[in-house]
Structures are given as C-alpha cells and as structure tokens.
Amino acid sequence: MEKWSLITITVLLGLIVRWSVSFGSYSGAGKPPMYGDYEAQRHWQEVTYNLPIKEWYFNTSDNNLQYWGLDYPPLTAYHSLLCAYVAKLINPNWIALHTSRGYESQPHKLFMRATVLIADLLVYIPAVILYCCCLKETSTKKKIASALCILLYPGLILIDYGHFQYPSIFFKTKEFQF
Numbered sequence: 001m002e003k004w005s006l007i008t009i010t011v012l013l014g015l016i017v018r019w020s021v022s023f024g025s026y027s028g029a030g031k032p033p034m035y036g037d038y039e040a041q042r043h044w045q046e047v048t049y050n051l052p053i054k055e056w057y058f059n060t061s062d063n064n065l066q067y068w069g070l071d072y073p074p075l076t077a078y079h080s081l082l083c084a085y086v087a088k089l090i091n092p093n094w095i096a097l098h099t100s101r102g103y104e105s106q107p108h109k110l111f112m113r114a115t116v117l118i119a120d121l122l123v124y125i126p127a128v129i130l131y132c133c134c135l136k137e138t139s140t141k142k143k144i145a146s147a148l149c150i151l152l153y154p155g156l157i158l159i160d161y162g163h164f165q166y167p168s169i170f171f172k173t174k175e176f177q178f
Contacts (some may be wrong), residue, residue, distance in 0.1 A: 001163030007133075011125060018120065021045040021161040022113040033067075035102050038164040040064050041080070041112060042094065042103060044045045048077050049084035052158040064095060079166065083115045124168035125151065 028036015045055060047063055047070055056077055059065045070077055087094045094100060094108050132147040159165050 002131075003140050006140075007129060007147065010144055010148045010151060011129065013148070014125065015117070015121075017152060018117060018161050019113075020156055022065055022116070022158055026162060027166050030104065032102055035104070036164070038104070038112065039102060039168070041164050042108070043068040043101070044070050044072075044077065045081040045087055045098060046095045046100055047083035048081035049088060049095050067101070076166070079119070086115070087111060110174070112164065113161065116164075116166060120167055120168055123144070 026038050028034060028038060034040075044052050051060075051062055056070050059069070063069070064169045070080075084095050089113060091107070094103060094111070106126050110124060128147055132143045132150070135143055135146065138146075160168055
C-alpha cells in the first residue's frame with residue numbers, strides 16, 4: 001500500500017510542476033507573422049481538421065507549408081486531429097481554415113495547455129509508471145525515485161508546458177512509425 005501512496009504523490013507532484021510551468025508565457029506570443037510553437041500546434045489542428053489526409057504533408061492552396069507545415073509523423077497528426085475535434089466543439093474559430101492564423105486568447109491558451117496535460121495523463125504518465133513498476137531487481141524506493149526523476153525531467157516539462165509542443169507524445173508515436 002505504501003508503494004501506491006508514494007506513486008500517487010509522485011504523479012501529483014509531477015502534475016503540479018507541469019501545470020505551474022504552464023502559467024508562464026511561451027515563445028512567439030504576440031509576435032507575427034509566425035507566433036511560435038503555440039501557433040504551430042494550433043495550425044496543425046486547423047490543417048488536420050479542415051483538409052483531407054492526402055493534403056496534410058503537401059503544399060496546396062489551403063496548406064502553405066512555409067507557414068508551420070505539418071512535419072511530424074502521422075500519429076502525431078492524428079493527435080492534432082483529435083485535439084481539433086474538441087476545439088471545434090468549444091470554439092470553431094480556433095481552427096477555422098485560413099482565418100484562425102495567429103489566434104491567441106486566454107480560453108484558447110487554457111485549452112491548448114489542457115490538451116498537453118490530458119495527453120500526459122493518458123499516455124506519458126501511465127507509461128512512465130508502468131515502466132518504473134516493471135523494473136526488475138530494483139527496490140521500491142528506486143522505482144519511485146526513477147519515476148520521480150522521469151516525471152520531473154525539466155526538458156520535457158519546459159518544452160511541453162512552456163514552449164507548446166507535445167514531445168512526450170511525439171516520442172512515443174515516433175517509435176510506432178513504419
């Protein structure tokens with residue numbers, strides 16, 4: 001029972017640190033014409049939602065690859081598409097083809113931050129906990145310490161929550177590309 005209490009505390013600590021970092025600014029905020037990686041992620045949602053799959057990676061009149069062209073593997077594009085479906089339900093303007101470029105608002109920023117957190121809760125954190133719990137010939141303390149180190153790794157936290165990318169998801173999906 002103590003093991004699961006420590007794992008719970010470890011996960012909660014990881015979540016608190018992640019969400020705390022998300023209160024900060026991000027690269028490109030309010031800086032046209034590209035607006036930084038926040039806009040890249042928003043734009044990928046726009047592209048994947050509004051265009052047929054065969055156009056996602058190709059330059060067309062509706063998909064200018066010079067403006068944050070989708071350049072991650074297909075499973076990450078499907079992640080963007082899933083986020084876009086939710087965005088469309090909340091506010092269709094967030095992913096409106098062409099007219100949403102450079103869209104920045106507090107509700108949308110909260111949505112984008114929440115998509116990172118939810119992705120971590122559904123994919124990254126369970127994978128870390130499962131991995132650490134399955135370590136052979138290691139004490140419970142070492143398993144918890146390993147989980148804590150991985151979940152508090154500043155590189156991923158700063159990139160996911162401070163820079164607006166999803167590397168914890170991208171790293172997992174790149175392994176499954178063919």
